Amino acid sequence: xxxxxxxxxxxxxxxxxxxxxxxxxxxxxxxxxxxxxxxxxxxxxxxxxxxxxxxxxxxxxxxxxxxxxxxxxxxxxxxxxxxxxxxxxxxxxxxxxxxxxxxxxxxxxxxxxxxxxxxxxxxxxxxxxxxxxxxxxxxxxxxxxxxxxxxxxxxxxxxxxxxxxxxxxxxxxxxxxxxxxxxxxxxxxxxxxxxxxxxxxxxxxxxxxxxxxxxxxxxxxxxxxxxxxxxxxxxxxxxxxxxxxxxxxxxxxxxxxxxxxxxxxxxxxxxxxxxxx
Numbered sequence: 001x002x003x004x005x006x007x008x009x010x011x012x013x014x015x016x017x018x019x020x021x022x023x024x025x026x027x028x029x030x031x032x033x034x035x036x037x038x039x040x041x042x043x044x045x046x047x048x049x050x051x052x053x054x055x056x057x058x059x060x061x062x063x064x065x066x067x068x069x070x071x072x073x074x075x076x077x078x079x080x081x082x083x084x085x086x087x088x089x090x091x092x093x094x095x096x097x098x099x100x101x102x103x104x105x106x107x108x109x110x111x112x113x114x115x116x117x118x119x120x121x122x123x124x125x126x127x128x129x130x131x132x133x134x135x136x137x138x139x140x141x142x143x144x145x146x147x148x149x150x151x152x153x154x155x156x157x158x159x160x161x162x163x164x165x166x167x168x169x170x171x172x173x174x175x176x177x178x179x180x181x182x183x184x185x186x187x188x189x190x191x192x193x194x195x196x197x198x199x200x201x202x203x204x205x206x207x208x209x210x211x212x213x214x215x216x217x218x219x220x221x222x223x224x225x226x227x228x229x230x231x232x233x234x235x236x237x238x239x240x241x242x243x244x245x246x247x248x249x250x251x252x253x254x255x256x257x258x259x260x261x262x263x264x265x266x267x268x269x270x271x272x273x274x275x276x277x
Contacts (some may be wrong), residue, residue: 001093004051005049005050005051005100005101005125006050006051006052006053006097006098006099006100006101007046007050007051007052007053007099007100007102007121008040008053008054008055008094008097008101008102008103008105009041009044009052009053009054009055009103009105009117010055010057010090010094010103010104011034011038011054011055011056011057011104011106012056012058012069012086012089012104012106012107012131012172013034013055013056013057013058013067013106013107014058014059014061014063014064014083014107015061015063015064015066015067016061016063016083017205019205019206020204020205020206020207020209020210023108023204023205023210024067024107024108024259025066025067025070026210026214027087027214028110028213028214028217028221029217029218029221029222029225029274032070033110033204033213034056034067034070034071034107035074035076035111036110036217037107037110037112038054038056038074038076038079039154039225039226040110040111040112040113040114040226041054041105041112041114041117042054042115043120043226044114044115044117044118044121045114046121049112050125053077053097054076054077055077055078055079055093055094055097056071056076056077056078056079056107057078057079057080057081057089057090057093058071058078058079058080058081059080059081059082059083059089060080060081060082060083061083061152064080066275068080071177071211072223073179073224079092079093079179080251081093084169084170085169085170086169086170086171086172086200087159087168087169087170087172087173087175088160088162090102090104090156090172091156091157091160094153094156096119098153098184099126099207100128100152100153101121101124101128101152101153102150102151102152102153102156103117103121103148103149103150104148104149104150104151104172104173105117105147105148106147106148106203108145108203108204108205109145109146109147109202109231110145110204111145111202111203111213111216111232112145112146112147112148112202113228113229114148114150114226115228115229116136116142116229117148119136119188120134120135120136120148120149120150120188121150123186123188124150124186125264127186128152130186131182131184131185131186132148132151132152132154132155132176132183132184132185133150133151133152133155133173133176133177133183133185133186134149134150134151134170134185134187134188134213135147135148135149135150135173135177135186135187135188136148136187136188136189136263137149137177137187138177138185138187138270139189139195139197139269140195140197141189141190141194141195141196141197141261142190142196142197142203142229143196143197143199143200143202143229143232143233144196144197144198144200144201144203144250144251144253145201145202145203145204146202146229147203148188149173151162151173151176153235155176155183158177159173159175159181161174161228163175163188165261167257167258167261171254174262175220177236177264178262178263178264180264188235197250197251197269198250198268198269198271199250199251200233200236200243200250201246201247201249201250201251201252201261202232205249205252206249208245208248209246209249210266211245211246212242212243212246215242216232216235216242219235219242220232220235229230246271249273250271251270251271252272252273253269253270253271253272255269255270255272256270256272
């Protein structure tokens with residue numbers, strides 16, 4: 001493989017959130033959630049022969065000046081783009097770098113395991129001549145909050161030019177995985193053979209999610225800042241009351257709002273919470 005192969009990882013982040021405003025700046029073990037997450041993403045071990053960079057893509061809104069300033073102070077690359085068109089923001093965040101592959105990881109995954117990132121990227125690299133897009137989400141098996149999507153820059157560019165529907169622009173990649181006739185789609189399943197995608201929630205949208213995630217950090221961060229997925233599962237097995245903190249939201253994701261539009265997702269892959277809908 002070309003030793004100049006370049007990989008850009010984009011973490012899309014903004015302060016605005018309808019359910020939990022400012023969630024990316026909430027404290028986790030002494031630093032903002034976004035920084036803790038960037039630490040975990042940057043810890044993914046990618047062979048040194050590849051050029052690997054991490055970019056936070058925030059918005060041009062005044063409210064995200066703080067996000068930009070935080071990234072600069074922490075020496076994290078930061079791009080500012082459109083508030084609502086995340087596909088546009090994702091594409092423009094990497095275009096100057098001219099990567100061969102682009103990775104999408106949402107900013108609400110502060111428990112993401114670097115080894116999961118390594119595995120999905122590694123699978124894409126090993127099979128880059130066979131796939132345009134590889135993720136661990138179609139179908140999902142890992143606990144929610146370990147989301148990794150890898151695509152060729154060509155696939156991202158084609159999508160940026162072609163996708164028109166609002167939810168395709170807002171969620172960046174559905175145009176790709178909804179059109180297997182146009183793109184070659186690969187998936188990485190959890191090696192355990194288990195499916196915790198609807199039962200274990202390691203992502204953040206609600207205050208209960210933050211309380212859950214903060215408890216995980218309080219218990220594990222000092223022991224090992226890069227605690228693994230299996231460290232979390234062991235902790236939850238030993239302390240089931242922790243998992244109960246946000247268990248009522250397990251299975252809640254953005255699919256629920258677009259079931260009439262999505263062709264490859266069914267009602268068993270999402271859940272509604274009437275209190276919040």
